[in-house]
Amino acid sequence: xxxxxxxxxxxxxxxxxxxxxxxxxxxxxxxxxxxxxxxxxxxxxxxxxxxxxxxxxxxxxxxxxxxxxxxxxxxxxxxxxxxxxxxxx
Numbered sequence: 001x002x003x004x005x006x007x008x009x010x011x012x013x014x015x016x017x018x019x020x021x022x023x024x025x026x027x028x029x030x031x032x033x034x035x036x037x038x039x040x041x042x043x044x045x046x047x048x049x050x051x052x053x054x055x056x057x058x059x060x061x062x063x064x065x066x067x068x069x070x071x072x073x074x075x076x077x078x079x080x081x082x083x084x085x086x087x088x089x
Contacts, residue, residue: 001019003041004025004026004038005041006026006038007036008034009036009037011034013031014039025038
């Protein structure tokens with residue numbers, strides 16, 4: 001259930017009500033009995049709760065140096081001999 005902000009158009013009293021989305025809007029100021037206007041809120045950003053979210057999940061990943069680009073690893077790979085090279089031996 002969301003919180004709704006209201007403001008009285010006559011006395012300027014602002015208040016917040018926790019109510020269901022389907023509930024009837026408040027029309028009367030609790031202080032002076034004047035007309036009330038519901039304010040439009042900006043809402044909130046996404047809230048990640050639970051065991052599946054970690055602070056480190058969205059941090060910058062380490063940059064790969066130019067020598068190790070395109071899936072190259074630091075290990076030297078042995079080249080397999082071709083058929084011609086193996087026949088020479």
